[in-house]
Amino acid sequence: MYPNFHLTIFPSVRLLLLILLPSFILSNDFNPYTSAPALTLSLPTKTSVLLLTLDQPHPSTSPTSTPTTRTLAYASSIVHLTGSTNDVIELHSVLSSLPTDVSPAVLSRLVSRVLYERRFFPYGCHIVVGGWENGEGKVWNYDGIGSMEEVSSVVIGGGGAELDSIPLCPPPESPPPLKYAYRRPPSPNTKLDITDEEGQGILKDKVGGVKGNLKDVGVGGKGWMYRVTEGGVERRRNAPIHSHKSIDRPRIVVTATSGFGSHTTTVEYGLNEHFKGGDKANGEASGEASGEASSSGLPSRLSSGLLLELPSPKKDPNQRAQDLLLHFLPSSYPHSVSPSYPHYATLQFASTLFSSCSGVLSMQSLLYAVGLGAGSIPMAAALNWVIKDGLGQLGGVLFASYLGTSQAFDSNPKKWRFVSSLSMDASTLMEVCSPLLPGYFLLIASVANVGKNIAYLSASASRAALHSSLSLQGNLADVTAKAGSQTILASMLGTGVGCLVSPFIGTDWVNVAMGFSVCSAGHLGACWWSLKGVALRTINKERGGIIVETFLTEGVVPSPDKVARLEPFTPFSPKPLGWLKVGCDLPTMTSSLGDLKGMMEVTSGEDWIVKAADDGRVNIAYMKGVEGKDIVRSMLHGFLVKDMLEKGGGTGGGEGGVDSVIRESLEVLKVKEKPFLEGLEENGWDLSTDTVNIECRRAIRLEVHS
Known part of the structure; x- marks a missing residue:
């Protein structure tokens, strides 16, 4: 026995x-x-x-x-x-x-x-x-x-x-x-x-x-x-x-x-x-x-x-490969991350691999350019290299400081993650072109390094918001750490591939440019596809517009997955909801105390005021203490106002007619808001005040003392 x-x-x-x-x-x-x-x-x-x-x-x-x-x-x-x-x-x-x-x-x-x-x-x-x-x-x-x-x-x-x-x-x-x-x-x-x-x-x-x-x-x-x-x-x-x-x-x-x-x-x-x-x-x-x-x-x-x-x-070879793969995945995978995580992580891995491969080609071009520009003086080449790194880091800091005032990274992380990839490829292209103008090496390399630092900062800042949406068990740190491991592995593989193909490409600029074009297409394509599959549960202006428009046309609140498929996030996409400005300051709303009192009377009981024009433009300003749920409700109110103005709602014309439209739309809002808010909660949308960010730039709040 x-x-x-x-x-x-x-x-x-x-x-x-x-x-x-x-x-x-x-x-x-x-x-x-x-x-x-x-x-x-x-x-x-x-x-x-x-x-x-x-x-x-x-x-x-x-x-x-x-x-x-x-x-x-x-x-x-x-x-x-x-x-x-x-x-x-x-x-x-x-x-x-x-x-x-x-x-x-x-x-x-x-x-x-x-x-x-x-x-x-x-x-x-x-x-x-x-x-x-x-x-x-x-x-x-x-x-x-x-x-x-x-x-x-x-x-x-x-x-x-x-x-x-x-x-x-x-x-x-x-x-x-x-x-x-x-x-x-x-x-x-x-x-x-x-x-x-x-x-x-x-x-x-x-x-x-x-x-x-x-x-x-x-x-x-x-x-x-x-x-x-x-x-x-x-x-x-x-x-x-x-x-x-x-x-x-x-x-x-x-x-x-x-x-x-x-x-x-x-x-x-x-x-x-x-x-x-x-x-x-x-x-x-x-x-x-x-x-x-x-x-x-x-x-x-x-x-x-x-x-x-x-x-x-x-254990068969597939099982051994799976065991090795677990070292690069968050703990308790797949239960600790959202269903979109495999799609995102796989394509981000491919994107990083292509980027690292093109980085080898650009580094080869930079070294060739600095050698041509510096002539036979090694100290001049080294000094140029140090100066371009310093200027690049300074430019990256200024860029992050500028965007930090608008909460752009938090409100639209997918857009800035893609901007990061665009900036990286544009900078790499400048480095690839540097041998064509060796006398301007310092200028070209410095501008390219500024772009790369902007790319690094944009990527790291936007990843935090993306990883937060992918983590389900309070494991943001674990997801971020494993993303770092995946990036390191992809960079190593990409660098290895770049070193292998570099001798075949040679130093001819046309061949290098063609190799870069292939890598850039793979980098941007994989990045765009990976971001397309990430379902963010926070509400910004773009996602909020899709949610409200779908609710008004179809009668249901769309899920984050559906919104992710419809959401535009590239910088080339047309600016959404150009007719709607939210979070406006007081001079944008009115310069008259009487007009302000009138606006407050029209939306009495709400934490926002509305100014509308006959052509459908709507401005919304918020009172101090407004909550995230009310900000989303105000967006629904703005859509109702525009819809009624386009249909010729209200009585009379001019300001009196507009005020009538705002009042009537507010009554419609009170009927529709219950199923609207219930649909948001059922689909898991985050309505907390800290995460709802649909405003133009800085959050401006009005405080009125009687």
Whole structure:
């Protein structure tokens, strides 16, 4: 018989585990006898646990006649908690140096000795060994100073979370072989034995009692991921739960702690038909540790839990490539980022690669130009290089200071990200052309460097707003850091490609210009396409105009994805809503105190005033304290005013007629604003005062004292 032990471990401990257990090698064998004590694991957030569970046959079964020489190990996911992502690996290994099967006590001493000799004192990482010993389920805990000690329970963290051993009912006398242990997981399109509705129903029974600080509960490393919310259980992961009645698995009971242990809930998986009839004992065992009731309400074919399909121990090249790719993706990808992230990141990577490749060609041209211009005086060439860098940095600082006063980066990050790419390519083109005018090297290189610094500042400032819209779990820093890693990798690859093709292009200016044209087209095309797919949830003038116009024509508020497809963001796009000016100052609205009082009376009760002309031009000014929701409402009001003016609404002409139109449109606004605001909230638009930015430049507020 091959006893087994399970390992659940963070990726950061992967290398350490391979060092600690050097005698492990890969194996495809599996023990058909898989009965083991049930372990109830209750973890607070941000806790690292290495769980080794030695699965030995129950003492009631007959011992093997000959000693075995291998002990098989495999890993599976135990639990995923919000804020502490267990990116668990499946590790299939064999301990080949032992002459016979070992008991949990022997394994504990072995691990203890290895850890002590390695001087490994894992503060904050709990190492637990559990299994059958003399007919009882027992637990050993590594105390962090060099030894494994037998304990009745393990307290993890300050929330009173415990890891208890709970003996199960004896296994059958002749357990069947584990037929499906190493089958690859079915594709998401495979028909499942457990339907999504059944899975959600099971989890609702199990996690329905969790209140307050709700957690993410994962059902197995390859199972559906569910998030517990006040409204129920939502599926979070596109990987199937698979059920096979003939699989005999150990029973592992996972308890997710809410807060500091005041509420717990249990999710079980790993049981099969052979535990039928023992549900009462199992329910009592799990209830004793976690306070949960018996699971008698589950579908009968599932017994007391969900069965987990393990992947093959042999990783194919595609899996290895995916593991490498994870180092360049945000933690908990894809759940921690918006659906548009893969599209954006992939095309930005391609855009950076093309830009770096063209940078090699421009640098070659610059070096050639500075050599021609400086003649035989190296000091002059070096001085020119330093001066052009200094002038370029100064120009970039002035540009950022100018645009910072208008919040342009925050209100329209897609536009300025594309402007950054245009500025970079224009500057690179100037550098490519520098050998044609070597006598003007300093002027050309300085202007080009100003453009490059403008590009760097525009890109970094606009990326912050873009990454904020792509991050879903407050992980802006992580998304930004991984974007930096992706940029570095793309730059390295682009530089390498540029160095490879440079000898073939040579120094002929026509060839260099043609090579630059290809790289520039790829750079700008990939950048434009990547930005087109980013759905921003903040409202600026362009997006606000699309939202209001769609609402008035179609009767529905468009989603951020639809607006992203319609939104113009290139500097060559026609200026939208030229007839509407918002956030105007007082001189633009009126120069008369009487007119100001009249405007305030027309829009009495609102935080804005409106000035309109017969030709459809509308100006809006805001009072101090106006909120983001009211700014968006005022934009809807402006559209209604323009529409009524074009249709000849109102009574009379001149100022009296315009005032009548403004009053009538305000009444229409009060009818339409409720479905309009509800549609904005349902589609996830951000109406907070700090993010709504539809104004011309600086935010101007009027304060009127009576």
